[in-house]
Amino acid sequence: MNQLKSRRRVLAAGAAALGSVLLAPAALGQTAGQKPLRLVVFTKNLTNPFWNAVRVGADKAGKDLGVTIEHAAPTKPDNIEEQTRQVEDWIVRKPDGFVFVPVDYKALVPTIQKVNKAGIPIVVFNNRMTDVEQVTYVGSDDETIGYEITRHLIQAMGGKGKIIHIDGVPAAITAQNRKKGFERALKEFPQVELLASQPGNYRRLPAVQVFENLMQRFPQIDGVFCANDDMAVGVAEALEAAGRGGKTKVVGIDAIPDGAAAILSGKMLASADFSGHDQAYLAVTAMVRHLRGERVPKEIALPVVIVDRQNAKTWTMPVAEKPVPQWAKVVAAQKN
Amino acid sequence: MNAPAAIATHAGRPSVRQLLAAAPGAVYLLVILCALLAVWRPEFLSAANLTNVALQVAVLVIVSLGMTLVILTEGIDLSLGAVLGLAGVVMGLALVGGYPFPLAIAAALAVGLAFGLANGALIAWAGMPPFIVTLGTLGIAHSLAMVLTHGNSVTGLPAQVRWFNEGQVLGFPVPLVATAVLFLLTYLLLYHTRFGRYVFAIGGNRRALALSGVRVSAYLIAVYAFAGAMAAAASFVMTARMNAAHPTIALGLEFDAIAAVVLGGTSFEKGRGGIVGTLAGAAAVGVLRNGLNLLGVSAEWQVAAIGLVIIGGVAFDSIRGRT
Amino acid sequence: MTQGMLALPRFLARLPADRLFVVVTRATALVAIVLVLSLLSPHFFTFQNLMNVLRQASLQFILSAGLTLVILTGGIDLSVGAVLGLSACLGASLIVSGHVALGIAAALAAGLACGLANGMLVTQLRIPAFIATYGMLWIAHGLTYVFMKGEVIHGFDKGFRFIGAGHVGPIPAPVIAAAILLGLLYVLLHHTRLGRGIYAIGGNPVAARLSGMPVNRYLITVYALSGVLAAFAGLVVIARVNAADPGTGEELLLAAIAAVCLGGTSLFGGQGGIGGTIVGSLILALVINGMNLLNVSTFWQAGGMGLIVLVSVFADQVGGRRVNAAVHHRGGKP
Numbered sequence: 007m008n009q010l011k012s013r014r015r016v017l018a019a020g021a022a023a024l025g026s027v028l029l030a031p032a033a034l035g036q037t038a039g040q041k042p043l044r045l046v047v048f049t050k051n052l053t054n055p056f057w058n059a060v061r062v063g064a065d066k067a068g069k070d071l072g073v074t075i076e077h078a079a080p081t082k083p084d085n086i087e088e089q090t091r092q093v094e095d096w097i098v099r100k101p102d103g104f105v106f107v108p109v110d111y112k113a114l115v116p117t118i119q120k121v122n123k124a125g126i127p128i129v130v131f132n133n134r135m136t137d138v139e140q141v142t143y144v145g146s147d148d149e150t151i152g153y154e155i156t157r158h159l160i161q162a163m164g165g166k167g168k169i170i171h172i173d174g175v176p177a178a179i180t181a182q183n184r185k186k187g188f189e190r191a192l193k194e195f196p197q198v199e200l201l202a203s204q205p206g207n208y209r210r211l212p213a214v215q216v217f218e219n220l221m222q223r224f225p226q227i228d229g230v231f232c233a234n235d236d237m238a239v240g241v242a243e244a245l246e247a248a249g250r251g252g253k254t255k256v257v258g259i260d261a262i263p264d265g266a267a268a269i270l271s272g273k274m275l276a277s278a279d280f281s282g283h284d285q286a287y288l289a290v291t292a293m294v295r296h297l298r299g300e301r302v303p304k305e306i307a308l309p310v311v312i313v314d315r316q317n318a319k320t321w322t323m324p325v326a327e328k329p330v331p332q333w334a335k336v337v338a339a340q341k342n
Numbered sequence: 343m344n345a346p347a348a349i350a351t352h353a354g355r356p357s358v359r360q361l362l363a364a365a366p367g368a369v370y371l372l373v374i375l376c377a378l379l380a381v382w383r384p385e386f387l388s389a390a391n392l393t394n395v396a397l398q399v400a401v402l403v404i405v406s407l408g409m410t411l412v413i414l415t416e417g418i419d420l421s422l423g424a425v426l427g428l429a430g431v432v433m434g435l436a437l438v439g440g441y442p443f444p445l446a447i448a449a450a451l452a453v454g455l456a457f458g459l460a461n462g463a464l465i466a467w468a469g470m471p472p473f474i475v476t477l478g479t480l481g482i483a484h485s486l487a488m489v490l491t492h493g494n495s496v497t498g499l500p501a502q503v504r505w506f507n508e509g510q511v512l513g514f515p516v517p518l519v520a521t522a523v524l525f526l527l528t529y530l531l532l533y534h535t536r537f538g539r540y541v542f543a544i545g546g547n548r549r550a551l552a553l554s555g556v557r558v559s560a561y562l563i564a565v566y567a568f569a570g571a572m573a574a575a576a577s578f579v580m581t582a583r584m585n586a587a588h589p590t591i592a593l594g595l596e597f598d599a600i601a602a603v604v605l606g607g608t609s610f611e612k613g614r615g616g617i618v619g620t621l622a623g624a625a626a627v628g629v630l631r632n633g634l635n636l637l638g639v640s641a642e643w644q645v646a647a648i649g650l651v652i653i654g655g656v657a658f659d660s661i662r663g664r665t
Numbered sequence: 666m667t668q669g670m671l672a673l674p675r676f677l678a679r680l681p682a683d684r685l686f687v688v689v690t691r692a693t694a695l696v697a698i699v700l701v702l703s704l705l706s707p708h709f710f711t712f713q714n715l716m717n718v719l720r721q722a723s724l725q726f727i728l729s730a731g732l733t734l735v736i737l738t739g740g741i742d743l744s745v746g747a748v749l750g751l752s753a754c755l756g757a758s759l760i761v762s763g764h765v766a767l768g769i770a771a772a773l774a775a776g777l778a779c780g781l782a783n784g785m786l787v788t789q790l791r792i793p794a795f796i797a798t799y800g801m802l803w804i805a806h807g808l809t810y811v812f813m814k815g816e817v818i819h820g821f822d823k824g825f826r827f828i829g830a831g832h833v834g835p836i837p838a839p840v841i842a843a844a845i846l847l848g849l850l851y852v853l854l855h856h857t858r859l860g861r862g863i864y865a866i867g868g869n870p871v872a873a874r875l876s877g878m879p880v881n882r883y884l885i886t887v888y889a890l891s892g893v894l895a896a897f898a899g900l901v902v903i904a905r906v907n908a909a910d911p912g913t914g915e916e917l918l919l920a921a922i923a924a925v926c927l928g929g930t931s932l933f934g935g936q937g938g939i940g941g942t943i944v945g946s947l948i949l950a951l952v953i954n955g956m957n958l959l960n961v962s963t964f965w966q967a968g969g970m971g972l973i974v975l976v977s978v979f980a981d982q983v984g985g986r987r988v989n990a991a992v993h994h995r996g997g998k999p
């Protein structure tokens with residue numbers, strides 16, 4: 007009897023907790039008064055700091071331009087099916103514009119065509135999409151960034167030596183294009199030998215474990231190309247831990263603060279940046295300009311910046327403090 | 343057997359009170375969620391959004407139907423998400439390779455059946471725990487899908503595939519019709535055949551069933567084969583929806599399906615439960631996801647909210663003494 | 666490792682035939698894998714690489730250790746990876762600002778809290794462990810995301826990093842931590858009332874309850890231990906990779922379960938032990954190491970793992986049954 011009573015109480019408490027969880031967002035959602043423009047910004051996951059930089063950049067643009075920014079990201083990292091559902095749900099909510107990055111540039115096409123059909127304008131950033139109508143594409147080229155950083159690495163190796171490729175998530179288009187760029191650069195240097203290519207899934211622990219095992223197989227490794235900085239820092243740490251620090255040059259991509267710190271301390275050689283922060287800021291700006299009837303270039307390409315010891319300091323600061331790009335300057339730098 | 347099922351099979355009229363007591367947590371959850379969303383977000387009840395939700399849960403419902411049967415036999419199948427992915431990939435590759443449509447579908451179904459049969463055989467004949475067997479086949483199916491595609495999406499599918507998603511039968515979208523047909527099929531199988539009676543009996547009292555001369559192993563294998571085939575069927579809808587087959591598309595879906603089944607009042611023990619509850623469970627999961635998006639709950643809090651609702655829903659049943 | 670070996674003979678004498686079969690097959694498998702890899706790769710049987718394998722196995726073991734206790738009671742804890750991530754991130758935020766001891770305490774406390782919550786849900790609300798811990802998986806992930814806001818915490822104190830990246834002589838610190846943990850849990854399982862309780866609950870929960878055993882208290886303790894050990898594993902992981910991100914631990918769950926099963930602990934509960942889990946962790950680490958050394962694509966890793974788990978459990982079931990039947994036939998002890 008007593009147990010039953012206490013169970014009832016638990017039930018009531020549970021219901022109250024559930025209620026408060028469900029009520030809170032509703033209250034928040036209804037506080038919007040005089041309707042400013044409302045944009046939804048999509049990111050691929052909640053786990054990679056790159057996408058956090060994107061969200062911060064988008065929020066800054068929202069604040070600067072006086073528009074409301076809401077965010078959508080799959081709860082399961084990079085989940086195609088979930089992103090599809092989120093787009094569908096957002097079509098129902100009718101935002102003024104989508105600022106969108108597809109977790110898979112092909113699989114999301116039919117879904118984005120639904121956005122087109124619903125008449126909601128969309129700016130695509132970071133991953134190019136074809137067969138969909140878009141206001142503009144903001145981004146840099148993953149192939150170019152892979153190519154540039156690999157060239158930088160090989161030149162630092164003196165144009166010869168043994169190299170390892172740690173791939174991202176092999177299914178991800180970013181990883182595939184970065185790999186293409188890597189391979190293109192590799193072809194230019196016949197004296198460089200590719201020892202192995204294994205995925206580290208863009209994540210530190212898997213990359214470290216794969217690399218530790220590869221270290222056993224290859225007593226001499228001159229250079230390591232990692233498809234992102236999270237893995238590159240892990241690889242640099244693993245080299246250090248094995249007492250092989252300094253002998254192997256490690257490069258990554260994204261120039262996250264952690265990576266910049268590793269570059270400054272000499273554990274990593276370099277990284278490359280096409281700033282998710284800047285991309286998102288510009289993508290939101292482009293959307294707002296479009297909605298306000300101003301002209302927007304068909305494509306906004308951002309240059310690849312190599313981050314090495316000389317300039318790494320700027321990248322160690324938190325994204326919140328990063329300076330924002332200037333629209334006029336970026337547009338002036340475009341070819342068309 | 344739980345009450346919704348009992349109500350459906352017997353013509354007697356239970357009182358409202360009996361109905362309320364018998365309804366699993368998922369039904370309450372569904373009603374509460376719908377009511378709250380209808381008040382907070384008028385667009386929730388729009389035809390466009392309801393169609394959305396229905397299309398979004400179609401895959402989950404189909405997988406959950408098979409999962410219900412498995413759980414009714416006191417089993418579990420963790421491989422269904424990976425098998426769904428592999429079946430989709432096989433179908434996609436066959437189509438891209440220029441094989442005719444029926445052959446591609448047959449190949450996908452064969453993948454589902456083969457994994458189901460293997461699961462069933464290892465569980466029924468070798469006496470291995472279902473959890474471990476299907477964990478093992480999960481890994482194998484996942485690896486095969488990755489190796490076949492090198493981790494890439496299979497795209498460039500012929501236009502007919504989209505019919506599975508965008509086509510209409512009598513004015514209803516194909517995924518909904520397919521889901522309804524599969525639900526009815528499962529319903530008939532579970533409540534109007536000897537196979538169905540044995541499914542409940544295997545969970546309820548396997549030994550007695552075996553003693554009465556029934557070949558329990560054969561039925562158990564059939565249950566897992568059925569679940570595998572349903573996963574393959576779900577892969578058609580999924581592939582059409584994505585217009586691509588992707589090896590990792592449904593990893594983890596099996597856990598959502600298990601949550602839907604249990605929220606729907608099917609118990610891990612003693613063969614209690616049924617597929618009507620599962621339908622409510624899957625719908626509740628779908629409405630919850632949709633509602634969190636409509637409400638603009640941040641993705642971070644959505645993750646926590648899903649956990650709370652799953653636990654809350656099952657706790658609700660447990661506290662009422664339903665399970 | 667050595668402690669497990671020393672404990673073995675006395676342990677073996679008390680075993681029923683089918684469990685003895687499990688021990689023998691695992692030992693054989695371990696030796697066979699080592700032999701095959703030594704033949705196939707010249708880089709395998711080197712001190713460096715063996716230490717490397719041991720370190721990877723230790724990490725696996727620390728995470729799987731708590732899970733072993735849960736599985737011995739016939740339960741399951743799907744939240745270990747998520748709890749690992751949550752506690753690692755909470756701890757990391759304090760550790761990075763210089764409060765190492767406080768950070769470690771916070772991480773362990775977070776693990777404890779999640780574990781206790783799991784235990785309460787399972788015993789008090791009688792929610793199936795599978796669902797309770799699956800819900801906890803989502804909650805812990807969600808709280809991690811909320812807490813971290815997509816950021817990564819990196820750059821820890823050298824002293825703290827010792828637990829993951831340090832060495833004692835030539836032995837990596839995680840290996841020593843795993844060995845100590847193995848000893849502690851062995852004593853807990855085989856020389857305490859709680860340990861006997863764990864086996865009794867897994868073997869026959871109704872009988873355990875009827876015998877007046879405080880079943881609920883034992884179960885809560887076991888889930889709490891699982892949470893704390895997941896948190897400890899989290900600390901080792903972040904110390905090793907020198908960073909904590911909100912995805913930490915996400916991909917570790919299935920491997921953790923596989924290591925327990927590979928070690929011969931039965932998912933039906935009541936059979937197996939912590940010594941098996943260290944063997945399971947070793948087999949897993951060896952196979953992955955071997956695949957990398959032999960340049961097998963990582964695409965095969967999940968499948969390879971799945972296949973070994975299937976083969977080993979299949980052998981236990983079918984082989985164990987045969988052995989038992991044979992012993993019965995000869996009138997030996999059951």
